[in-house]
Each structure stands twice: as structure tokens, then as C-alpha cells.
Amino acid sequence: MSQSGANMKKIHLMVLLTTALTAATTVGIGATVVSTPSLMTTENYVALKRAITAETSDLQLACGSLRGPDSHVCRAENVASERVMLAELDARYKGTFRASREAMLARIASRFDVDRSKCFLVTGFQRDNCIVAAHAEKSRSLMAVKAEG
Numbered sequence: 001m002s003q004s005g006a007n008m009k010k011i012h013l014m015v016l017l018t019t020a021l022t023a024a025t026t027v028g029i030g031a032t033v034v035s036t037p038s039l040m041t042t043e044n045y046v047a048l049k050r051a052i053t054a055e056t057s058d059l060q061l062a063c064g065s066l067r068g069p070d071s072h073v074c075r076a077e078n079v080a081s082e083r084v085m086l087a088e089l090d091a092r093y094k095g096t097f098r099a100s101r102e103a104m105l106a107r108i109a110s111r112f113d114v115d116r117s118k119c120f121l122v123t124g125f126q127r128d129n130c131i132v133a134a135h136a137e138k139s140r141s142l143m144a145v146k147a148e149g
């Protein structure tokens with residue numbers, strides 16, 4: 001056997017051992033990271049989700065009696081409220097970091113939607129400043145979330 005053939009076998013053996021060690025470590029880490037079990041049953045989760053949707057539908061009908069920008073703000077507040085409640089319900093049900101982060105992002109997006117819809121209650125330069133302020137607040141909030149992790 002040539003010198004390069006022996007070196008090649010050593011390299012293959014090292015790669016194989018490294019891969020096996022990495023796989024074993026990954027499995028070990030995966031086994032120790034256990035998802036937090038939900039304290040809510042699937043039936044409760046589905047029932048609460050339906051209740052939130054039904055409540056939002058009723059509130060949307062109430063917004064129908066309003067006219068103009070007030071109706072738009074009312075609808076935006078209801079949609080935002082539903083989005084936040086559903087995201088928080090998911091976070092409670094799933095109990096994961098990702099779900100709680102998505103709830104946080106839903107709160108930010110909802111706040112922006114409501115703030116932006118309120119900008120249409122004013123006109124001209126005030127509206128422009130209001131929209132810029134809403135975008136700035138959303139950006140600050142998103143940067144704060146990003147900085148947290």
C-alpha cells in the first residue's frame with residue numbers, strides 16, 4: 001500500500017469518527033432539550049380560539065354602525081386585538097420560545113396597525129408626521145426585540 005493510500009484511510013477514519021461523535025452529541029443535546037408541555041388541552045385551545053374569533057366577529061359588526069375613519073380605526077383595533085389574543089393563546093398552548101416571540105411580534109404589528117389607522121383621523125402634515133411616528137415606533141420596538149435575542 002502506498003503512503004498516500006494509508007493517509008487517505010486515516011483521513012476517512014477521522015472524518016467517520018468526527019461525524020459519529022457529532023451525531024452522538026447532537027442526539028444527546030436533543031434529548032436534554034425537552035419542550036415544555038402545554039398546560040392546556042387541545043379541546044380548551046380550540047374552544048378558546050373559537051371564542052376569540054366569535055367575539056371579534058361580533059365587535060366587527062358593531063364597527064359597522066360607525067362611519068368614515070372612525071369605522072376604520074374600530075376595525076383595525078378589533079383585528080389587532082384578535083391577532084394578539086390568538087398569538088398569546090398559541091404561546092400559552094405551545095409553551096415555546098418561538099411562540100412567545102411570535103406573540104411579541106404580533107403585539108408590535110398590531111400596535112402599528114392601530115397607530116397607523118388613527119393617523120387617518122387627521123389630514124395633511126399632521127397625518128404625515130403621524131405615519132412617520134408610527135413607523136418609527138414599530139422600528140424601535142422591533143430593534144428592541146432583536147436586541148433581546
